[in-house]
Amino acid sequence: MKQEQLRYFHSQKQSLSIKANKTDFGKIIKDHIGLHSTDYLTPYFSLWARVKNFDPADLFNAISKDKTAVRMRAFRRTVFVVHRENLEIIIGSMILFLDKHKRNNIKDMEKMGMEEGSYERMREDLIKLLRKESPLTTSQIKKKLSSKWSGEWIKASLHLLEFEGMIARIGQRYINDRTIKYGLFEDYIQELKRETFDTEKSLKMLFRKYIQQFGPITVDDFSWWLPLTKTQTKNIIDSMRDDIEEFEFNSNQYLMLKDDYKNLMNLDESKIDFPVVNFLPYEDHFVKAYKIRNWYLSGEIFPKLNIVGTIHMGQIRPSIWVNGAIKGRWEIDFVDAKKTEMKVEIVHLEREISKSKDLTQLIGEQKKELEHFANEKLIPLMKKN
Numbered sequence: 001m002k003q004e005q006l007r008y009f010h011s012q013k014q015s016l017s018i019k020a021n022k023t024d025f026g027k028i029i030k031d032h033i034g035l036h037s038t039d040y041l042t043p044y045f046s047l048w049a050r051v052k053n054f055d056p057a058d059l060f061n062a063i064s065k066d067k068t069a070v071r072m073r074a075f076r077r078t079v080f081v082v083h084r085e086n087l088e089i090i091i092g093s094m095i096l097f098l099d100k101h102k103r104n105n106i107k108d109m110e111k112m113g114m115e116e117g118s119y120e121r122m123r124e125d126l127i128k129l130l131r132k133e134s135p136l137t138t139s140q141i142k143k144k145l146s147s148k149w150s151g152e153w154i155k156a157s158l159h160l161l162e163f164e165g166m167i168a169r170i171g172q173r174y175i176n177d178r179t180i181k182y183g184l185f186e187d188y189i190q191e192l193k194r195e196t197f198d199t200e201k202s203l204k205m206l207f208r209k210y211i212q213q214f215g216p217i218t219v220d221d222f223s224w225w226l227p228l229t230k231t232q233t234k235n236i237i238d239s240m241r242d243d244i245e246e247f248e249f250n251s252n253q254y255l256m257l258k259d260d261y262k263n264l265m266n267l268d269e270s271k272i273d274f275p276v277v278n279f280l281p282y283e284d285h286f287v288k289a290y291k292i293r294n295w296y297l298s299g300e301i302f303p304k305l306n307i308v309g310t311i312h313m314g315q316i317r318p319s320i321w322v323n324g325a326i327k328g329r330w331e332i333d334f335v336d337a338k339k340t341e342m343k344v345e346i347v348h349l350e351r352e353i354s355k356s357k358d359l360t361q362l363i364g365e366q367k368k369e370l371e372h373f374a375n376e377k378l379i380p381l382m383k384k385n
Helices: 002-011 022-031 042-048 058-064 082-109 119-132 138-145 150-163 199-214 219-225 229-241 256-263 359-382
Strands: 067-073 079-085 167-169 179-184 243-247 252-255 275-282 319-322 323-332 342-349
Touching: 002 079, 022 058, 022 079, 022 243, 042 150, 042 252, 042 275, 042 359, 058 359, 067 082, 067 150, 067 167, 079 082, 082 119, 082 150, 082 199, 082 323, 119 138, 119 150, 119 229, 138 150, 150 167, 167 342, 199 219, 199 229, 199 252, 219 229, 243 256, 252 256, 256 275, 323 359
Parallel strands: none
Antiparallel strands: 067 079, 167 179, 243 252, 275 319, 319 323, 323 342
């Protein structure tokens, strides 16, 4: 198998070689399991890269009005936008890690002065409050419970309850609204029945969706992405062995669903429609789905995509992809403090790319399209109504 085949196969799976239809934006969210959303704008740019004539109002309404999508803590306790139909398998899988994070959170709160054994009482007070009144902001919750509990303990507990899938982020006034309002998940998404969750089944279903969307993958990739121990990942693979093909590539053992492997190996090189240029945003879910990244990210380009430092460790800045591999970096630059206009700056291009007139022309066209999307469609939704 050639590197070019693998990269084109991934581009097809990710709707990067040919964009999906506008009406399929919800399917993209569902198939891709989660759109990374540490930054509020990332999922909008991720969908712009994959959906023809994407209207950001569609995603905003899905999150804030019709509940098709939910912004929540998920994999690695990071914030994602996930499809409503994936909630059960995501929350069901997260329960597996809850005890460990719960113990760590409680230890941190006790270091801050919380009396030992207080967490469960505070958790019960939080749930009672949100059952009675919701949605409430963090500040409102702190104020209402201030006579009993420290605000910092409440904030830490809210993060844990969110990861547990007990509370949901409810509604936004505009797409970069940083005021988070919480309500109970059972009230917000009523079909979720926690008592019927099957952790083992959820985990297997999540792995199948992951390998289907991001395969070929390694054990290290999935173990890091969820995260799981390698032993736990290998146990899931063993339970699905009849459906999985294993092969060596770039000195690593890779895994795919057997049907996908056949499609990859039967890919006609003469039909690989390169060049393809894509602009993917900060922490795009595809870029972050892998621990082993040498098939799309070279040692030369990595320092240009990663800012060294504790806060930024391991993060991937907005990237320019050429033929299924990262070849440069772009950044957003607002023209004024009120963010009335957005410019896209090309921060870095590999030398071989910058020498090609055809590729630099394609990159310039993508830059203009992205600026048009941002200024004509995205920025109006960033304004307070």
